[in-house]
Amino acid sequence: MREKILRILEDYDTQDLHIGTIGSHSALNILRGAKDEGFKTICICREREKAVYENFGVADEFLIVNDYTDLLDDKLQEELREKSTILIPHGSFNAYIGKFDDLLLPIFGNRELMVWETDREKQREWLERAGVRMPRRYDRPEDIEGLTIVKYPGAKGGKGYFIVSDASEFYEVSESMVKSGLISREDVKNAELQQYILGTNIYFSFFYSPVYGRIELIAIDRRYESTADALGKVPAKEQLKADINPTYTVIGNFPVVLRESLLVQAFEAANSIVEVSKEIAYPGMVGAFCIESIFDENATMYVFEISARIVAGTNVGIPSSPYSYILFGENIYMGRRIAREVRVAVEKGMLEELIY
Ligand SMILES: Nc1ncnc2c1ncn2[C@@H]1O[C@H](COP(=O)(O)OP(=O)(O)O)[C@@H](O)[C@H]1O
Numbered sequence: 001m002r003e004k005i006l007r008i009l010e011d012y013d014t015q016d017l018h019i020g021t022i023g024s025h026s027a028l029n030i031l032r033g034a035k036d037e038g039f040k041t042i043c044i045c046r047e048r049e050k051a052v053y054e055n056f057g058v059a060d061e062f063l064i065v066n067d068y069t070d071l072l073d074d075k076l077q078e079e080l081r082e083k084s085t086i087l088i089p090h091g092s093f094n095a096y097i098g099k100f101d102d103l104l105l106p107i108f109g110n111r112e113l114m115v116w117e118t119d120r121e122k123q124r125e126w127l128e129r130a131g132v133r134m135p136r137r138y139d140r141p142e143d144i145e146g147l148t149i150v151k152y153p154g155a156k157g158g159k160g161y162f163i164v165s166d167a168s169e170f171y172e173v174s175e176s177m178v179k180s181g182l183i184s185r186e187d188v189k190n191a192e193l194q195q196y197i198l199g200t201n202i203y204f205s206f207f208y209s210p211v212y213g214r215i216e217l218i219a220i221d222r223r224y225e226s227t228a229d230a231l232g233k234v235p236a237k238e239q240l241k242a243d244i245n246p247t248y249t250v251i252g253n254f255p256v257v258l259r260e261s262l263l264v265q266a267f268e269a270a271n272s273i274v275e276v277s278k279e280i281a282y283p284g285m286v287g288a289f290c291i292e293s294i295f296d297e298n299a300t301m302y303v304f305e306i307s308a309r310i311v312a313g314t315n316v317g318i319p320s321s322p323y324s325y326i327l328f329g330e331n332i333y334m335g336r337r338i339a340r341e342v343r344v345a346v347e348k349g350m351l352e353e354l355i356y
């Protein structure tokens with residue numbers, strides 16, 4: 001597959017590249033960043049969302065689709081190839097397209113790692129090999145000790161996650177979810193039971209630069225999650241009566257500046273995650289990645305998820321985060337950092353190292 005993509009790249013006019021992405025998630029960030037670095041931009045979106053990207057003036061061109069999966073359409077891809085378009089993937093690529101085999105366009109980053117990231121088992125294997133500390137996993141409901149978060153296969157934090165504290169509670173909630181048709185009996189067997197870490201959620205947006213051979217911390221955020229972040233507003237007495245379950249639909253993000261002595265744990269995790277990425281999916285990590293973690297009362301970091309692409313949390317770092325400013329001394333945010341890497345790679349003749 002990689003050979004195929006690199007052959008497509010060979011026909012590209014590297015002096016007239018376009019940067020393209022799907023109009024959602026972090027497209028404002030990506031497209032504005034591309035423009036700041038002198039690229040022409042293409043926004044692939046539905047008629048409804050077009051208004052937003054038009055309003056902000058970040059797109060030089062629009063390709064209107066009925067559905068994001070239309071990106072797999074041959075004609076549309078041909079048009080993008082003719083314009084020497086490099087696609088910048090974000091969360092909507094995983095959510096709406098998923099299958100990358102039919103996407104015959106150069107992607108900035110590593111499409112194989114994006115598959116690792118969407119598979120819970122593979123993700124755990126990656127993190128375990130990297131030796132990062134993770135929440136414990138219970139093989140059977142009977143093993144549960146203390147607060148436990150239940151994640152069903154295919155479920156997203158937005159719906160279908162719940163917290164229990166023992167096996168009987170697990171079966172009770174699962175049974176009612178099966179009855180209401182939310183999950184199947186098969187799902188109950190395959191649920192991931194994870195130690196619930198009570199602490200502070202911290203999401204690190206790193207960038208691995210093949211051009212400079214280094215890991216860069218670009219921004220840190222935390223999520224504003226509904227209804228998890230609303231629970232504190234309801235008195236405990238009423239929570240009991242209303243039988244509220246936290247859901248984790250991300251509504252927005254806050255910037256975070258971390259207590260400096262804690263950065264070392266994050267850099268250690270980032271280093272080993274990048275090292276292992278090279279072993280599991282050649283050529284390994286390229287560009288943006290995010291480590292989702294929780295720091296407990298002892299300020300110990302637990303990693304519970306990883307993304308091998310830009311995350312929407314980086315939007316808090318436009319035009320600059322404290323970290324990117326310290327590193328670059330100028331306004332650098334993730335979208336711009338990506339475009340900068342492409343620009344410098346073109347100058348150095350190493351574009352193919354960034355593409356898969
Ligand atoms: N082990 C855990 N301990 C405490 N909170 C967790 C744990 N795992 C997930 N969460 C909470 O649930 C949210 C969604 O979980 P995550 O595994 O990131 O699923 P998603 O696929 O929806 O991103 C997280 O942002 C966090 O707030």
Ligand SMILES: [Mg+2]
Nearest residue numbers: 157292305306
């Ligand atoms: Mg997550």
